[in-house]
Amino acid sequence: MPAQVVTVTSGKGGVGKTTAIANLAVALASNGSRVVCIDGDIGLRNLDVILGLENRIVYDIVDVIEGRCRLKQAMIKDKKLPNLHLIPAAQTRDKNAVSASDMNRLVKDLRSECDFVLIDSPAGIERGFKNAIAPADRVLVVTNPEVSAVRDADRVIGILEAEGKGPGALIINRLNPALVKKQDMLSADDVLDLLAIELIGIVPEDEGVIVGSNRGVPVAADPKSRAGQAFRNIARRLMGEEVPFLDLESTGSLWERIQRLAGRK
């Protein structure tokens, strides 16, 4: 079966696109899928450090496009998961070094080689974003339950519709259940009501994500992490499974608070 090409985008920067890609890649590869990630953020390369592969880079995406190396040479194999590869962004070039047709050609060559191609889009709605969505079969829009992130996600969804890429599916990242409970954060339902697109995952705020990025080991590899669990569930949904959404609201119940006070959680 040819690969499914999934682009992750957001409009606003800093909402967790790269973290989402890295975690989905790890979760999919752990399930046995052959995964290739492409960092589409030319000039602001980051997926390599989040995956802990920064020391292995020899060639990058622009080297492939400009013919300085073969595709296989730019594919960096993960340290732990042999079926996970990264094609890094070029750090010393700008977004004009790549065109949408370059991306289409590159991804076409990858389709027969793997099960999933995951493309990390840069923030914004300009050329780098257009390049990243050009080859996509499916687009995931990452947002946070926060006014500017939701507004930018809505803009991106509008552009995706106009470009014939469907409205996309939504990942609500960094939801803080305690703040939602205090009614000081938009709930997942509020965000869905505003954006009115399909939901593919809700990821709770989790300190483990920062620890994971410090170490270059995404939380999806940690069986105890709640954010990791949320990303593993999204990966299974991408594979076509029906997975119920995590009950994040339950963390505030009296019994759980007592357990936490007693140091059991």
Place this chain on the structure above:
Amino acid sequence: MSFLDKLLGRKNSADSAKERLQLVLIHDRTDLTSAELESLRDDLVATISRHVEIDVTGMQFGVEHDGRSQRLVADIPIKSAHRRRAARKSKTK
């Protein structure tokens, strides 16, 4: 939301966020500013008034969203023919 906010009857911040976003998204999606909407409303009132007498004070007008599509919704009360006839009579006297 703090206890003080509740005591003062202040709205919780999540509701404010949602309400503000609802308005912002309608404008972003339709590319209509509040001023443009107002002038559209005035034109509508002028046009309809040429055919039938309406009650402008009881009128509701705005953009509502239904999923990802927007619709312009106008609810315009028409003054009853009875009252209009009475008014016309008093004028002709």
